[in-house]
Amino acid sequence: MLEAEQMTSPTTRSIAEMGWSVLARNDPGLGALLDAEAKYQTASLSMVASASVAPPSVLCANGTVMSNVTAEGYPGARYHPGAVHFDGIERLAVERAKHVFGARYANVQPHSCSSANLAVMAALLPRGGKVLALDLDSGGHLTHGASASVSGKYYDVARYGVEPDGSLDYDKILGRALEHRPNVVIAGASAFPRWLDFARFRAIADRVGAYLIADISHIAGLVAAGLHPSPIDYAHITTTSTYKQLAGPRGGLILLGEDYRRAGPDGRTELWKLMQRAVFPGFQGTPDPSSIAAKARALAIASSGGFHTTMKRVVDDAKALSDELMTLGYDVLTGGTDNHMVLVDVRTAGLTGVVAERALEECGILVNRNKIPGDPLPPTVGGGLRFGTNILAQRGMGPLAVRECARLVHEVLSGIKVQGSTDYELAGTLRESVHGRVSSLCARFPFQSEID
Known part of the structure; x- marks a missing residue:
């Protein structure tokens, strides 16, 4: 019945609904992967500086006739x-x-x-x-x-x-x-x-x-x-x-x-x-x-007021993240930030960027490795981490919650047992402990449905 109605009187909404119904029924493997990614993004603490989250209406507009x-x-x-x-x-x-x-x-x-x-x-x-x-x-x-x-x-x-x-x-x-x-x-x-x-x-x-x-x-x-x-x-x-x-x-x-x-x-x-x-x-x-x-x-x-509010939170959050990481003893490049980005030299903590990135990812925290000025390591390894607060701000996290994020990062990085420039182990039950708190934090701050 639904598909017949869509064929005779198609709308953007009806086509999207029919498309998902057919995809889930006829290509369940692909549908399961798409659903898994949605859940993964919801439960992951993403501090990737080169990313933001497209609101549902943007995703809708991007998948039309x-x-x-x-x-x-x-x-x-x-x-x-x-x-x-x-x-x-x-x-x-x-x-x-x-x-x-x-x-x-x-x-x-x-x-x-x-x-x-x-x-x-x-x-x-x-x-x-x-x-x-x-x-x-x-x-x-x-x-x-x-x-x-x-x-x-x-x-x-x-x-x-x-x-x-x-x-x-x-x-x-x-x-x-x-x-x-x-x-x-x-x-x-x-x-x-x-x-x-x-x-x-x-x-x-x-x-x-x-x-x-x-x-x-x-x-x-x-x-x-x-x-x-x-x-x-x-x-x-x-x-x-x-x-x-x-x-x-x-x-x-x-x-x-x-x-x-x-x-x-x-x-x-x-x-x-x-x-x-x-x-x-x-x-x-x-x-x-x-x-x-x-x-x-x-x-x-x-162009909306809600977007301006979110961007103001982006800047406030980045300053809080930078301050907390410095308080925890990390070498933050330039001593702070003016935008959404915080760069950290993790070599002073005895780590490489790739080890830090992978260990954090195991615990549900997404941050990318990055070369830093004067870095002798190749881009695949890197001596730094690049943090960003775009997605944290989109979740509605303010400076207090962001400081909590920084402490979770520190807990992971200080629990790494380095075995080489790309190899490591995580101490004890650290992975499970941090991952559980990451999930709880993300549940406290779900993505905003629309920001305008």
Whole structure:
């Protein structure tokens, strides 16, 4: 009866209900894995800095009949028929992105921030063009010119680093720019716990006649909420992912501010037009309509008062986590944090990052290993841990609960019997004891259904 009704009068809800019913009945193995993951996320204490939790309405928007639409191009200029509703959704997402970030132009089609970064660089640089970006070992990102990335293979990349205390010295960055004379300067990081001074970065870029790209993937939620300085009118181009802190789907955005009509490298084509061409047909074919619908929903949430409250909690929680870890004797890089991120050198505790990460995961606590400045260990091992408070804040945890999280972390790390750079044992019944308290803590702070 239900399936017959859905066939004659389909709605997004009825299709989703029918889909789950059929999946559970005809593919129980896959259904069981999906259910197991939902339970796992609910009961795990995730402090992964590069993640947030998409609310149910975002997940719903990301799994709709829009996936059946194939339409290359942009609204009003598609290369396929049948895009009338997709056009409306993409226009909605674009307007919401511009509103949330105060931008003059937004492209919502990138499948990730990585693809957005590569498209932007290709639009601004010839092969072999010069780039100045934060070194990977100092907290930079692969797509900012790391040797393992295509960006490091196609471009001539010079790097700036952090100081021994983990801070940025902008005078030294200027010196590197004057020495290298880059075409593009990139401001952005995947593991940097302090504010980025985008005004200083723009002054450096202007001094050498370079374009400034700001990658705010990890801090986009704080920027949207006004809790971190915005690069929109300092950077020529801003990029971001939509899942790391915006609680959206997998995907990316390209944003332009006051310079959106500035001429590009050819001296004629406006930057916004270059960005259009760079994404399609430059780096992508068909966009993902369902992902764009989910971006539209996430951006609506990001403009709400509830989102601002959550982002304020993110910052407060990170400071509490940092303070408690330092009180417990851990070496916290830069002595604290301005954003959601806390970086810890676990070598001073006699551990490696991978040992600490795996031991914590056994106990239901998710934190990722990370290289730290001056780290001689390979990325697969690492000498540090990167903590983040996005998901803790989404659970509604405040500073007191976060301090409890820090003490659970300490209990695990101090109970590790190290047997090598990647091998260890956990003392006695530590795993079961901590896992039980993690489950209880997560039950006390279940995920909020929606934050707006």
